[in-house]
Amino acid sequence: MTDITPNQMRDRLGNIDQIRDILFGDREREYTERIDRIEADLEELSQAIELRLTALETQMTSDLQTAVNSLEKKIQFVSSSLNSESSEIRQSLQTVERDLAGNIVIVEKTLSASLGEVETSLSNTRSQLKSGLQELKSQLLDEIEKNFNGLGGEKVSRTELAEMFFELCMQMRGQSDSSSEAETAQATFLLPDRQFED
Secondary structure: OOOOOHHHHHHHHOOHHHHHHHHHHHHHHHHHHHHHHHHHHHHHHHHHHHHHHHHHHHHHHHHHHHHHHHHHHHHHHHHHHHHHHHHHHHHHHHHHHHHHHHHHHHHHHHHHHHHHHHHHHHHHHHHHHHHHHHHHHHHHHHHHHHHHHHHHHOOOEHHHHHHHHHHHHHHHHOOOOOHHHHHHHHHHOOOOOOEOOO
16 A cells, blocks of 8 residues: 555545534534533523522621611610619619718717717716715714814713714705604614713
């Protein structure tokens, strides 16, 4: 067999495209049409999916914004309520504190006034007792001196001397000299009834 050059072979065989078209022409066109349809369908599907995703994104953004706005309003409401309640509690505490301070001042003033009255009363009582004791002491000394002077001039019996001391004691106790008490006291004396001797 003689060697055939490619050009010669091409000339004998003719155009490869023509051969291919003869062998696969109908099928190739069918495949091409199918591929074109599939590409068109894919393009439409892609556009539909993109539109759907855009719509979903818009819807989700809107829903999220609505939820955020609602949440912000609730937070503002809760914050406002808390601030209002905190303010009311603070005012109540301040009112209670003022009332307690006022009551403490009133109690201090009352105690101070009461203590002042008690001190004044004690001072007056002390002064009265002191003056009463001074007066009683003066009376006692006068009575003793009077009785002592009376002793020097004449003789006094022990019974009389006991009666004088008894009367003096009764006067010191603030009791009047009743005859029944004097008789009872005189009956209980254990002193003998006799005169003092020089």
